[in-house]
Amino acid sequence: MLFRFNLLKIVLLIDLIGSILCFFLLYLKFNSYILIMKKIILLVLVTLSLASFTTPDGAAFNIVGRWKGSDKKSVGFIVFQADGYAYFEENGKKIGGKNFEENGKRASMTYKFKEMGKMMHIDIVVKIVGEKNSNSLLGIAEKIDANSFKMQLGYNNVRPKTFDKNETAIFTRVK
Numbered sequence: 331m332l333f334r335f336n337l338l339k340i341v342l343l344i345d346l347i348g349s350i351l352c353f354f355l356l357y358l359k360f361n362s363y364i365l366i367m368k369k370i371i372l373l374v375l376v377t378l379s380l381a382s383f384t385t386p387d388g389a390a391f392n393i394v395g396r397w398k399g400s401d402k403k404s405v406g407f408i409v410f411q412a413d414g415y416a417y418f419e420e421n422g423k424k425i426g427g428k429n430f431e432e433n434g435k436r437a438s439m440t441y442k443f444k445e446m447g448k449m450m451h452i453d454i455v456v457k458i459v460g461e462k463n464s465n466s467l468l469g470i471a472e473k474i475d476a477n478s479f480k481m482q483l484g485y486n487n488v489r490p491k492t493f494d495k496n497e498t499a500i501f502t503r504v505k
Contacts (some may be wrong), residue, residue, distance in 0.1 A: 397501040416441040477503040
């Protein structure tokens with residue numbers, strides 16, 4: 331927003347300078363210079379206007395990486411990989427990823443990420459090899475900053491509507 335405010339000041343200043351130059355040149359009756367100056371001013375204004383519309387207010391949130399999570403019960407890690415797989419780590423034990431064992435069966439754990447402004451949906455999907463159905467933990471998350479977010483997962487394929495302070499974990503990016 332600050333960038334757009336400064337851009338507006340620059341555009342108004344250029345417009346003022348252009349107007350003064352146009353009146354000065356008109357006074358001196360140099361019609362060809364006025365046409366050239368108008369074209370230059372128009373080009374500058376169009377360029378600056380387009381730049382203001384294409385500049386995003388904030389960069390997209392990058393979920394890929396290793397995140398340290400803590401809640402009232404424990405501390406653990408969740409890793410979101412660029413290839414769409416995810417896994418949890420707690421006390422040195424890894425659960426999830428492309429290939430792991432769940433109740434004696436091979437399985438994989440993926441994630442789905444949807445950003446909606448400050449809020450996000452993060453879904454953890456566990457698929458048992460050879461079975462048609464998958465189990466999902468549907469989650470809501472909220473950005474705190476570029477390197478942290480809070481998240482709450484729902485169970486039985488139900489997404490939470492609001493954050494419950496007893497069920498919400500804070501995650502920070504591990505560098």
